[in-house]
Amino acid sequence: MSQWIEACVTDDIDAEDVLRFDYGGHSYAVYHSPEGEFYATDGLCTHEKVQLADGLVMDNIIECPKHNGRFNYKTGAALGATVCVNLKTYPVKVENNTLYIQV
């Protein structure tokens, strides 16, 4: 059953950056795009279990902090070479400067 979970205050994430959020033993990564929109994906890279929130966000792309696998964090699409399995994405909403993700 899906539910909305409070992830963080929107100010916690700089524009074009990412933050780790753990809930129920699961890691998520929440993103603030350069255009000011928010997104959420699974927190661990699909290649080896590395925290994506330690990686660099450039435009729509999150880069794995270890092997440079790249994903489009808006769609979860894996962008080749080291990563070939897409990243799961989650719906988000902002209410009163608080970011919620649906898990």
Next chain:
Amino acid sequence: MTERIVIVGAGECGTRAAFALREQGFSGEIALISEEHQLPYERPPLSKQALLEPKLEPYYIASAQQFDAARIQLHLASKVTAIQRELQVITLETNGKSQALAYSKLLLATGASPRKLPTLMGIDCYYLRTFEDAQRIRLGLKAGKHIVMIGGGLIGLELAASARQLGAAVTVVEADSRILRRAIPANIAAALAKRHEQAGVHLIYNGTIQRAYQDKNKINLVVKTGVELRADSVIVAIGTTPNVNLAQTAGLAVDNGIVVNEYLQTADPHIYAAGDCCNFLHATQGRLRLETWRSAQQQGNLAANNLLGVQQPYSAVPWFWSDQYELGLQVAGLTKPEHQRVVRYLSDNSLIEFELDSTGHLVMAAGLGVATAVAKAIRIAELLIAKKAKVAPQLLADPNLNLKKLLK
């Protein structure tokens, strides 16, 4: 005749090149040749996390189905014994049977082999390169055993950390006055050495091995410092030598690796070399031979493009990582003694050490922190190095400054 590209060596580099050829639309035959018996696998885990798993398993680069789908003919347990350059034919030996295989282009990705320590000739000691090596080493890594690691380089230190985590007593004997001189600057090395000592590793510096002898199941090592060590297992990790015999016999130039230009091409236009085995001309760094997973992968991709007629030079900033205990080390660029150094202290055992050249350009960044905590900063530094950015030392030293601002 169908075009056929033959790749000798199925490590990270050769395997990546094979897949990249298909990704780039090459429709001819691809033969990928490996002396090993199993499907190509990743080597980095063999000194780190793979050893800590209850059962040591290879981390395969690709499955048999993926090789089939990409129409890559994998010749396992096979050795290339000769290259006849004028005929563009190699001699391939599999299970004692010899066959000739014609190539339109040839990629040598033969890798490197652990350097042997002459003092230990005739002594039972271990070297790490293959999965089988890791299996043999793994058997001795347990509580109650004393492991002596010769060499305080990346492989030696990763193995030391793994051995400690498995409960073995560990002594590391380093010939230099500090660990990792070639790879990382002094402050990072000191922080890492401290972590090893906290974990109970006994580090011996300036420790040349003078003599070794075996008695019963023990190996005794006499170190120049006067210490005598008694080990259950001795592991030697003192660097590698490139596998160049095949190229040398075929008359190709060899000088600490198979000599290639910036396009990874040898003097023979039909033959390329990439990965650990090659001495290449870096677009900005001069001649280099790199022995890292990242460069092996990048050079595999690049060689594939250039084999297909693209003329792209290798210009990537050298980069590597290491995992020891809970710590992750990441390094972009090459450390040199003459560089100016700036340290950014992040927390107790987390710091980044930057190096600037004489004209103030950022040229190297090494970071140490828990898991991938320093990854973002090192990735940004890598981009700044690639851009040939000049950065004020006080900005680099300030832990509150978001390095990403310097990229804009």
